[in-house]
Amino acid sequence: MGFTTRGAAVLTVPGKFETVDIEFDDPQEGELQLKMVASGMCHSDDHLLTGDIPVELPYIGGHEGAGIVEVVGPNTPGWEVGDHVVMSFLPACGKCRWCASGQQNLCDLGATLIAGTRQDGTFRAKINGKGAGQMCGISTFCERTVVSADSCVKVDKDIPLEKACLVGCGVGTGWGSAVNSAAVKPGQTVIVMGIGGIGINAVQGAANAGASHVIAVDPIAFKREVAESVGATKSFDNMADATEYAQSLTNGQGADSAIVTVGVLENHHVGEAFAAVRKAGTVVVTGLGSAAESQVQVPAFELTLFQKRIQGSLFGESAMSRDIPWLLNMYQTGQLKLDELITNTYTVDTVQQGYEDMHSGKNIRGVIVY
Numbered sequence: 136m137g138f139t140t141r142g143a144a145v146l147t148v149p150g151k152f153e154t155v156d157i158e159f160d161d162p163q164e165g166e167l168q169l170k171m172v173a174s175g176m177c178h179s180d181d182h183l184l185t186g187d188i189p190v191e192l193p194y195i196g197g198h199e200g201a202g203i204v205e206v207v208g209p210n211t212p213g214w215e216v217g218d219h220v221v222m223s224f225l226p227a228c229g230k231c232r233w234c235a236s237g238q239q240n241l242c243d244l245g246a247t248l249i250a251g252t253r254q255d256g257t258f259r260a261k262i263n264g265k266g267a268g269q270m271c272g273i274s275t276f277c278e279r280t281v282v283s284a285d286s287c288v289k290v291d292k293d294i295p296l297e298k299a300c301l302v303g304c305g306v307g308t309g310w311g312s313a314v315n316s317a318a319v320k321p322g323q324t325v326i327v328m329g330i331g332g333i334g335i336n337a338v339q340g341a342a343n344a345g346a347s348h349v350i351a352v353d354p355i356a357f358k359r360e361v362a363e364s365v366g367a368t369k370s371f372d373n374m375a376d377a378t379e380y381a382q383s384l385t386n387g388q389g390a391d392s393a394i395v396t397v398g399v400l401e402n403h404h405v406g407e408a409f410a411a412v413r414k415a416g417t418v419v420v421t422g423l424g425s426a427a428e429s430q431v432q433v434p435a436f437e438l439t440l441f442q443k444r445i446q447g448s449l450f451g452e453s454a455m456s457r458d459i460p461w462l463l464n465m466y467q468t469g470q471l472k473l474d475e476l477i478t479n480t481y482t483v484d485t486v487q488q489g490y491e492d493m494h495s496g497k498n499i500r501g502v503i504v505y
Contacts, residue, residue, distance in 0.1 A: 137161055138168075142277030143486040144195045144262060148186045152196055152276070152486040158261045159281045162208035166259075167284050169220065173297035174275035175199035176481070176489045176501040177304050177332055178398045179423060183270070184490070187399070187425040190249060193262040196486070197503075198224035199304035200275025201296035211284055219292050221463075223455035224248075224271040224304045226285040239454035244285055248272060253283070275300075276486055278505055288459045294466070297480075297504055298473040301332075302462045304450070305500060306473070308421060309336025309396060310462065311451015314344050316419040317392035321345030324381050326390045326411055327367070328374060328404065329397035330358040331493075332500040333421055335365060335476060337394045340451075342366025343470065346391075348384055352377045355496040365472050378411040388413035398493075400424030402432055405445065409433045414441045421448045476500045 137160050143152040162168045180196045182188040204218040225248070227239035234242050244254065251268025252258055258266030259281045260274065273282045290299055312333070313319050325341040327334050330353040341349045343366070351362035351370040359370035371377040381390040393408035393416070400422040408418045420431070431445065438445075453459075465471035478498040481489040482505075489501040 140277055140279040142195050144193050145183050146193050150184055154484050155262055160259050162206055162281050164208050164210045165284050166208040166281055167204050168206035168281050169202035170205050170279055171202040171505045173201055173300040174503040175301050181490050190268055194268045195274035196270050197275030198271035201300035219290050220287040221290050221299050221303050221459050222273045222286050225450050226283055227455050228285055240450040288455055294463055301473055302459050305332035306336045306462055307453040307458055308451045309333040310340035311453045312394050312419050312421045312448045313337045313340030315452035316446050316448035317394055317417050319344040319346050322347050323391040324348040324384055326350045326377050326393040328352045328395045330362045331398055334396035335499050337396055338362050338366045350377050361499055374407040392417040394419045395422050397422040400429050402430050405431045406433055417444045417446055419446050419448050477502050480504045
């Protein structure tokens with residue numbers, strides 16, 4: 136029978152988010168129907184508008200959200216109507232090689248993330264009668280959505296979902312980029328390049344891991360100020376000054392790690408980070424650019440003889456069923472800041488305005504509240 140809801144979708148590329156009516160199927164086995172409470176607005180969704188992430192249209196945005204279970208699909212044990220959930224933009228089956236080895240972020244279910252379909256290739260949603268892909272299979276820019284239970288983590292009902300939604304992507308990605316991928320240790324010097332919804336949490340993660348110096352880099356003064364309020368010990372508007380400062384702290388050696396969390400990754404960014412780290416230092420690449428054009432270029436001689444490491448990071452190497460509850464527990468005990476990350480809130484009708492605000496440097500994180 137299905138139902139109709141409203142959501143923000145991409146209909147043309149290049150384009151913008153448009154609020155449209157969306158038809159969803161009823162949840163099937165292993166699926167949940169959710170009433171959305173809130174959705175974070177990540178830069179990755181903006182890559183849909185530019186074509187940096189190529190998708191088949193129409194396509195429904197949103198991959199960082201939290202909601203309440205309205206309907207449980209048949210033969211879907213462990214879930215009840217009224218459960219509060221945070222969605223992970225990366226699903227986890229719990230059975231494949233990657234899940235079994237603690238690398239849920241690399242679960243084989245991720246194969247259909249960009250297509251935004253079920254594992255069998257069918258669509259859960261339609262726009263004007265045509266199958267519509269769901270960003271990361273969850274499409275959180277909707278008043279209601281249908282998702283795989285493999286993308287959901289049940290959370291305590293006393294946690295405000297308009298804050299909790301952030302741990303489904305941005306917080307775990309940034310925090311994990313520092314704690315897991317860079318393996319920051321007490322006393323180290325860390326550079327975080329790009330202070331948005333990801334970078335601000337890399338700052339928090341590095342500080343919590345005990346780094347003595349957390350250096351934030353962003354051209355926008357407002358973002359540097361916020362970074363210093365959540366753990367950055369110094370901030371700069373360019374990498375050259377940040378690199379020189381890191382060297383001044385380390386007898387000329389450079390930072391122990393540099394975490395690249397820029398909104399749009401360009402060829403020079405990784406090279407700048409590579410030049411900023413010491414021998415045996417680590418460059419963590421978390422930001423995304425054009426799938427067709429982004430290339431990593433570093434001096435191979437230095438890569439070998441200085442034994443430097445370039446590490447990709449997907450969801451900060453987080454395991455959703457372990458780390459989402461863990462991060463929320465840290466929020467409840469005051470060890471992780473979430474409230475301070477939300478700069479502005481929006482409605483489903485003003486999603487495009489939220490992305491315009493992001494581009495103008497007004498937001499650390501915009502959140503849609505339903």
